[in-house]
Structure formats: structure tokens, C-alpha cells
Amino acid sequence: MERSPGQLSELSEGMNLPEVKKAVTQQNINLYAEASQDFNPIHIDEAFAKETALGGTIAHGMLILAYISQMMTDTFGRNWLTGGKLNVRFKNPVRPGDTITASGKITRLDRDRGRILVNCDVLCSNQKGEAVITGEAKVEVEDDENSRIKVI
Numbered sequence: 001m002e003r004s005p006g007q008l009s010e011l012s013e014g015m016n017l018p019e020v021k022k023a024v025t026q027q028n029i030n031l032y033a034e035a036s037q038d039f040n041p042i043h044i045d046e047a048f049a050k051e052t053a054l055g056g057t058i059a060h061g062m063l064i065l066a067y068i069s070q071m072m073t074d075t076f077g078r079n080w081l082t083g084g085k086l087n088v089r090f091k092n093p094v095r096p097g098d099t100i101t102a103s104g105k106i107t108r109l110d111r112d113r114g115r116i117l118v119n120c121d122v123l124c125s126n127q128k129g130e131a132v133i134t135g136e137a138k139v140e141v142e143d144d145e146n147s148r149i150k151v152i
Contacts, residue, residue, distance in 0.1 A: 011118060011141070017104035020071040024059050026096040032063040058093040064133060067102040068122050075104075076118070076139045088122070088135030099127040104137065116143040 026046070033044050038060055041048040049057040065088065072080040094100060101124065108119040117140055124133040 011106060011109060011116070013106055013109055015106045017071055017075050017106070017120065020067050020074065020102040022067050022100050022102075024064075024094055024096055024098045024100060026057060029057060029059050029063065029096060032060050036060065036062065054093060056095060058095055059098075061090045061133075064094050064100055064124055067100055067124055068104070068133065068135075068137065071102045071104060071122075072120075072137055072139065076141065079141050080139050084137060084139045086122070086135060086137050088133050090133055091131045092126070094126065094132050100124050100132065101126075107136075111143055114143055115140045 029043055033039050042052060042054065043049075043057055043060055046057055049055075065086070068086065068088070069080070069084075072084055076084065102122070103125070104120045104122040106118060107121050108117075110117040110119070117138060120137045120139075122133075122135050122137045123131060125131050
């Protein structure tokens with residue numbers, strides 16, 4: 001499959017989206033806390049977090065969800081940024097030292113008035129293969145012969 005940055009040249013049901021892999025560090029978590037102003041001690045206070053049922057700090061769910069958004073942006077570009085939709089469930093915590101892989105698969109393509117609604121299953125999993133986020137993403141793309149995106 002040929003593709004240019006931010007755009008697929010061909011779409012088909014069952015197609016896998018290009019994966020995004022990220023190593024999660026306590027530094028990344030702390031930087032996200034600063035950016036989001038979410039200083040819950042479960043994320044940033046290692047001594048506090050060790051005393052909880054989680055046994056240590058965990059990443060913000062939205063930090064990990066951003067990896068799915070990066071995958072969708074890498075794949076669908078401006079179409080994702082201007083109208084993409086996510087419906088997800090958080091399944092397991094992500095800890096410093098985890099490596100997270102965001103992946104997706106096109107499950108359905110629906111044509112309507114010159115547009116294609118692309119439905120995808122999305123997943124973030126850790127290095128053990130455990131799901132940390134599961135869900136669905138939807139994005140609309142143009143459906144015309146001048147578009148660089150074709151449905152096959």
C-alpha cells in the first residue's frame with residue numbers, strides 16, 4: 001500500500017492502520033501533569049502511589065489516549081483533526097516503564113454524499129499484550145476521483 005504522510009492512498013475494510021509505539025516514563029507523566037494541570041498524586045507522587053492499591057504511579061488516561069489520536073492523525077491528517085470521533089474504554093493502568101502500542105483496523109466504510117465514513121477498531125496495548133484502551137474511531141474522508149484516497 002502506497003501512502004503519503006497523513007493520508008492513505010487506498011482504504012479497504014480489514015486494513016490495519018500504521019502503529020504508534022511509545023515508551024512511557026515518569027518524566028513523560030510529569031510533563032503531562034504540567035501541561036494538563038492534573039497533579040493527582042497517583043500520577044506524580046511515587047511515595048503516595050506506592051501506598052495505594054495500584055502500588056505505584058500510573059499515567060494519565062488522556063496521555064495514553066493521545067497515542068490513538070496520533071495514529072489517527074498520522075493516517076488521516078486534517079480529516080481526523082477536524083472531525084474525528086472516539087468512543088473508548090480504559091481497561092488497565094499504564095505504568096512508567098511500559099511500552100504502549102496504539103493500533104487500529106478499518107472495520108467498515110460507508111459512502112454518503114461524496115464522503116466516506118471510515119469506522120475503525122482501535123487499541124492501545126502494553127508490552128505484555130494487555131489491552132489498556134479499547135474502542136472505536138470514526139473519521140470522514142472525501143470520496144471523489146480527484147481525492148488521493150481511494151476505496152478498494
